[in-house]
Amino acid sequence: MGIIRQPAVLFAVPDFRNLGVILRIFFSVSILVLLTPLLRSDFQRYYFENVLSSSSWIAPFVIITVTSLVLCNRWLMANRYGVFLTWGVSLLSFMFCAKIFEFPRQYWLVDMLLVSIYMWGLMHYQGLLEKSLSPALSEAKLAALTARIRPHFLFNSLNAAIALVRSRPTDAEMVLENLADLFRAQLKDANQSSTLGREIELAQGYLDIETIRMGAERLKSKWTVDAPEHAEVPHLLLQPLLENAVYHGIETSHRPGEIVVNIRMQKDWIYIRIDNPIPENPIPHKRKGNQMAMGNLAERLHLMYDADAVLKTGKQGNLFRVDIRLPYRKALPRYKPHE
Known part of the structure; x- marks a missing residue:
């Protein structure tokens, strides 16, 4: 249908800080080192000697190349x-190592060609990876936008603001400001990262609206944040998860409930935990967006962090819990190709 165009990215710079990228490089190079001697006519006699000779340089x-790319990562991306x-x-x-380790000069051009082919192949793979997973970003934007404009949320929020205009004008202004802020966040161009x-600001604004709409006695929230605000995280990370918590844990329950959000930094990792109550006799509802939101978030985490991110969900007693672990990275600007 082509609602949102996806950029045609042939090559992209991998995030060389990512453990998955580093392991992929070492694994693929190791495979090449083991397979290359098989192309020689004398491989049966001198296979192990050729492998050892190649491995020595x-x-x-x-190691030096990967280290250099890690150090230059922010600048390259x-x-x-x-x-x-x-x-x-x-x-x-390669030129530095060739000089230091005295590579055979007669093979320099061939080796440089092979290094070039490998690097462009690696960046092409990254481009294909981003292109294949980038629809998850658009789907997240459209899903959040649809949720924002669904009549149940929009009309009740506006009605709540209208009812508060005379008696509590400050709360009415807060509802309208947060609603506008949510619309602006969803309507802007979808980015791979935010801070x-x-x-947290968007998520708390959303909960403030729902608290006014449903009542402070029915919906309560508790936040514990001990992590740097400039940390890089995916766009639309918290708000869709809190929307699920409200819809599945509070709206479908006959009792009041509390959503607990705990965000902390430990060493080089950021841990996010969201708990919401599980209703004993839930009110029937038609929309089933919980698994969709989780699957979408899992795809975006894989795109942004590869193997470094962890997403777990499950029941803990009478609570539904979402646990997320992300590597701590200071947010940085990243070049985006024009669509």
């Missing part, structure tokens, strides 16, 4: 010409 070259600069850094690393502070 490829291993330090890969924020630069418009990051893919060319990544290729350039790898060639400079923890901004996501």
Whole structure:
């Protein structure tokens, strides 16, 4: 249907800080080292000698190159010409290692060609990965926008604001401001990343609206935040999860309930935990968005953090719990190709 166009990305700079990317590089290079001697005519006689000879210079070259790319990661990902600069850094690393470890000069051009092919192949794989998973970003935007404009939420929020205009004008103004803020957040261009502070602000604004609409006695929330606000997190991380908590844990219950959000930083990781009550005799409802939201978030976490992020959900007694672990990274600008 083509509601939102996806950028045609052929090559993209991987996040070299990511453990999954680093392991992928070392694993693929190891496979190449083991397979390359098989192409030679004398591989049956000198296979292990060829493997050892290749490993003696490829291993330090890969270590130095990966280290260089990790150190330059912020600059490479924020630069418009990051893919060319990544290729350039790898060639400079090769020249440095060739001089230090005395690579055979007669093979320099061939080896540089192989390094170039490998790096462009790695960046092409990253481009394909981002292209294949990028619909999850658009789906998150559209799903959140649909939730925001559904009559149940929109009309009740507006009615709540109208009812408060005379008796509690400050609360009415707060409802309208937070509602407008949520609309602005959903209507802007979808980004892969945001900041923890901004996501907390949006999520708390959403809960403030629902608290006014449903009543402070029925919906309560408790926040514990001990993590830097400038930490990089996916866009629309918290608000859809809290919407699920409200809809499935509070609205479908005959009793009041409390949503507990705990965000903390430990070492180089950010831990997010969201608890909401499980109704004993839930009120029947038609919308089943819980698994959809979780699946969408899992895809976006995989796109942004690869193997570094962890998402777990499950029941803990009479609570439904969402646990998320993210690597701590300071938010940085990242070049985005034009659509």
